[in-house]
Amino acid sequence: MTRVEDELAVEWEALADVASEPNSYSEYWFFRAALRHFRSGETVRLAMVRDETGCLAGILPLVSSAQYGRLPVANTSNWVHLQCYCGGPLIREGCEEGFWAALLDFLDHSKWADNMLTLRLIYANGPVRRGLDMAAKASGRALHVAQTYDRATLNSDADSEAYIAKTVRSKKRKEYRRQAKRLSELGAVRFERLALDQPVAEWCDQYLELEAAGWKGEGGTALGAAEASSKFFRQIMSEAHALGRVDFLRLMLDDRPIAMLVNLRSPPAVWSYKITYDESLARFSPGVLIELETIALVLGDPDISRADSCAKPDHPMINSIWGERQTIDHITISLKGPIRRSAYYLCRSVDQLGAFLRRKRNHDNE
Structure with a gap:
């Protein structure tokens, strides 16, 4: 993708005003600048879900990656470039579960979609995440949190x-x-x-x-x-x-x-x-x-009503003056198909092993 049509831009801007979970990093003006200056040859696809009347219900930029961590396992991911610190999609309030259900079903049937969907920098306790959990459960999909941490917020x-x-x-x-x-x-x-x-x-x-x-x-x-x-x-x-x-x-x-x-x-x-x-x-x-x-x-x-520091979890300065915390998740969701499921479970096993080793190392250092 190299540009956004004017009509979609208007819809996108309107969606930002009614999103259940606002996100400046996912708004049209921010995406347009990133697409122009940071695409670096990547193929960026816009996943759009519309309701039964044709109104835009949600939007999420996606890219394909050949790596999952250190594993050479291809996956489809939300587009998180170096200047993006919050990766959640814009979804109209009340459409969260329907957005994820439609998107996951679409990826199931898309030949270009890789083994699994990975989502970085997602709020752990917001309506976007709750909608994802419900959609995954309703369709019998496996979902796991590959990484989680807290960062300072003001609320x-x-x-x-x-x-x-x-x-x-x-x-x-x-x-x-x-x-x-x-x-x-x-x-x-x-x-x-x-x-x-x-x-x-x-x-x-x-x-x-x-x-x-x-x-x-x-x-x-x-x-x-x-x-x-x-x-x-x-x-x-x-x-x-x-x-x-x-x-x-x-x-x-x-x-x-x-x-x-x-x-x-x-x-x-x-x-x-x-x-x-x-x-x-x-x-x-x-x-x-x-x-x-x-x-x-x-x-x-x-x-x-709230501010997100977008800082590292252990940032000494902001953690000392902002008292609240927002949990951030990196999530992996399975797509349908035997090869895809096998790739997903391999990656999940590696994530679980890595988490176990980190806990053990932290325990040994106490």
């Missing part, structure tokens, strides 16, 4: 002051106040949010420059290190800003940004996308200071 009715007092240790709060005071001695410190009527290009320039000056720039992983990722970032920021789908934030010291953060928003949720800071000022923890300001922004937003 509270408290105001920011009460939340931080409850979540962040007293000693750490005192240290952050001291760092903020010391930083203010260097100049005027202020927190800014890009307004809808402000141009986004200058902020993109600042972000890319700030990130390139740090360890990501030295390691070649900064967004600006590759033309494709730089253009992708500029495109999604421009389109998300025009749609009101992004919170672009910066912490300023006099007239220069010392920390910048991007949250993608699809009410009632937001997803952390990128953060960077001036590493020459690391002793003042500008990255933590902008995150603390963001807590107030998220908890004070009447349209937002």
